[in-house]
Amino acid sequence: MKIKQQLIRDTKHKYGKSNKKKYITVHQTDNWDRGANAQVHANLQSRVNPRKASWHWQVDDIQAIQSFIHDFQLWHCSDGRGNGNLNSIGVELCLNRDGNYNKAVENGAELVAYIMKKENIQLSNVVQHNYWSGKNCPSQIRRGKNGISWSDFKKLVAKKLNKGIVEPTKTIEKLIAETLAGKYGNGAERRRLLGSNYNEVQREIDKMYNSKPTTKPTKTIDKLVEETLLGFHGNGAERKKSLGSNYQKVQQIINGKFERVDINKLVQETLAGKHGNGAQRKKSLGKYYKEVQNIINKRYK
Ligand SMILES: [Zn+2]
Incomplete structure (x- = not known):
């Protein structure tokens, strides 16, 4: 699965930016329209969602897209200033009928496992939207569509956890920018932190410095x-x-x-x-x- 970011700097649809990241809340969009996939939902959030709602991630049968960094306290749990909105990370599983439902659910599990690892969240704190407010969400998992129940979903998450999650592939450009900003130190440290990307990043950086125009004044x-x-x-x-x-x-x-x-x-x-x-x-x-x-x-x- 491809994991990418389409980050939104800020939104009115939030309580604040001090999310303690204790829980992951799983939703399903209940939008069966053709094409109502992760990209469309990400774009909807990027344009400022007309609905008074917001969430961190959307995922479909192809990819997961992050809209907000996890610090945001977004509006997706219908629990006001409860732990759902304030201290959980919201994941929307897309239901577009032109997508593959089972694959979208599997990708959702992989995404949840990825967030768990990243934020050190326990599997017991992966909960349904229903847990916070009683809403019938994620509706299809709750009714066991295609034989996948909530406990099946959690088993899937556990399986993904054990498999080891592949970090989203950051683009080389992003890694170069971060390296130049000092995020990965120098020498051996940089080599260790960049791992398999080291050679490519370093080669590009070397190129940048060597190709800098030598502004030799024509006259001294x-x-x-x-x-x-x-x-x-x-x-x-x-x-x-x-x-x-x-x-x-x-x-x-x-x-x-x-x-x-x-x-x-x-x-x-x-x-x-x-x-x-x-x-x-x-x-x-x-x-x-x-x-x-x-x-x-x-x-x-
Ligand atoms: Zn929901």
């Missing part, structure tokens, strides 16, 4: 600083536009350069012969030599 920042100092990128708004995403970095460096040294003053001093020529000028101007010389070259060429 130093070159842009130099060009800016030479006036190639104008001033103010024009410079901002010309340098684009590099503007801030370039400007920071330029501001830093001018923090202590007035390049124009150095240019003037150099022109006045204060820093000599050739090797002497280079030595005298030190790290400012190139800037000063560039400005002079540009001005007097």
Whole structure:
């Protein structure tokens, strides 16, 4: 059986979100319409159920779909603020006449076993809707349709429990997102927690990191600083536009350069012969030599 989530973030049809998850309440939809399967019921809940009702799971002969996380205290037991609505997880078994009834009941048992394991709920706390309010639900199991009674259903659940439940197959995408969010740690821990999915998840993550575009600037920042100092990128708004995403970095460096040294003053001093020529000028101007010389070259060429 396929188990999937079509989770709804919130609903008005609830008491709260502090379900103690002590019980699982089994229902049958009593909707025999063709196509009234788990997907249709999940969609009904996703659209905000017009009926003042809500439940966690729906299951048919093909799949189980979760609509709400188990913390929700939903409206499915007709017991007001009783233990049914407040502290049980609601499972609707679909009865669409174009589905296979026995298979839907078997899938329901598998789903119940899955929830029991997940939330550590005892088989004795798997109950009928009828248990909370006397309603005739799950109606078909209660009347033993196709020879499957309530005690048969529970035996089926026990059988599924012993078989070991297969966790719903999370998509690799979901596992990758969770891994990136840190849910599975690193190294050996990650390998252990991801189990058979480790290789695939890790391969995808490695790919993501290796394929990250290497945003190699076509020009180095130093070159842009130099060009800016030479006036190639104008001033103010024009410079901002010309340098684009590099503007801030370039400007920071330029501001830093001018923090202590007035390049124009150095240019003037150099022109006045204060820093000599050739090797002497280079030595005298030190790290400012190139800037000063560039400005002079540009001005007097
Ligand atoms: Zn019910």
